[in-house]
Amino acid sequence: DGGITQSPKYLFRKEGQNVTLSCEQNLNHDAMYWYRQDPGQGLRLIYYSQIVNDFQKGDIAEGYSVSREKKESFPLTVTSAQKNPTAFYLCASSMAKDSYYGYTFGSGTRLTVV
Amino acid sequence: LAKTTQPISMDSYEGQEVNITCSHNNIATNDYITWYQQFPSQGPRFIIQGYKTKVTNEVASLFIPADRKSSTLSLPRVSLSDTAVYYCLDEGGSSNTGKLIFGQGTTLQVKP
Secondary structure, X not given: OOOEEEEOOEEEEOOOOOEEEEEEEOOOOOEEEEEEEOOOOOEEEEEEEEEXXXXXXXXXXXXXXXXXXXXXXXXXXXXXXXXXXXXXXXXXXXXXXXXXOOOEXXXXXXXXXX | OOOOXXXXXXXXXXXOOEEEEEEOOOOOOXXXXXXXXXXXXXXXXXXXXXXXXXEEOOOOEXXXXXXXXXXXXXXXXXXXXXXXXXXXXXXXXXXXXXOOOOXXXXXXXXXX
């Protein structure tokens, strides 16, 4: 079955550490996105990529980095510069820039700073 | 900032029809209207999408008036499992920046 796989489902990070969240899709989608969700809030866009080897900052990119070396993969690194990284992180993909067919989301990674 | 406005919360009872209305005051000519559903600790799930008039699928109906400044998601005979957050968005078309902007959504609580 096609879909988006995020791993791990739960992640714990110590203060000052960098951590990388994985996002893989086998839908042959061109565009991929990372969102952050805090309790009781909507989703906020961190980074997005419309083609391989290209990505753009979203609304809250500070303290995060991404890469898009392969069409199927869009990993997100939460760096030590991110002051409040505890949140629920969601990855999504879509067929193309013109998203007439909707976006597909992964099941999320819950990151907790300990 | 989200482009849409919708109620923060709604309550309903099992078996009732629920209508959630969204305002799309800044919708562009080529934008489509899309609704997503999100359960706790899961990613949003695409429910329905339309451009104008009425669209119906196995899950819901979507009503869009001629001016496209609003949309109404209709859930027939809700059950407890329909308790979730519902988001409306207008994106796509030539105005699409390649990203979705989510508001806070409408939290629907279905009671027994």
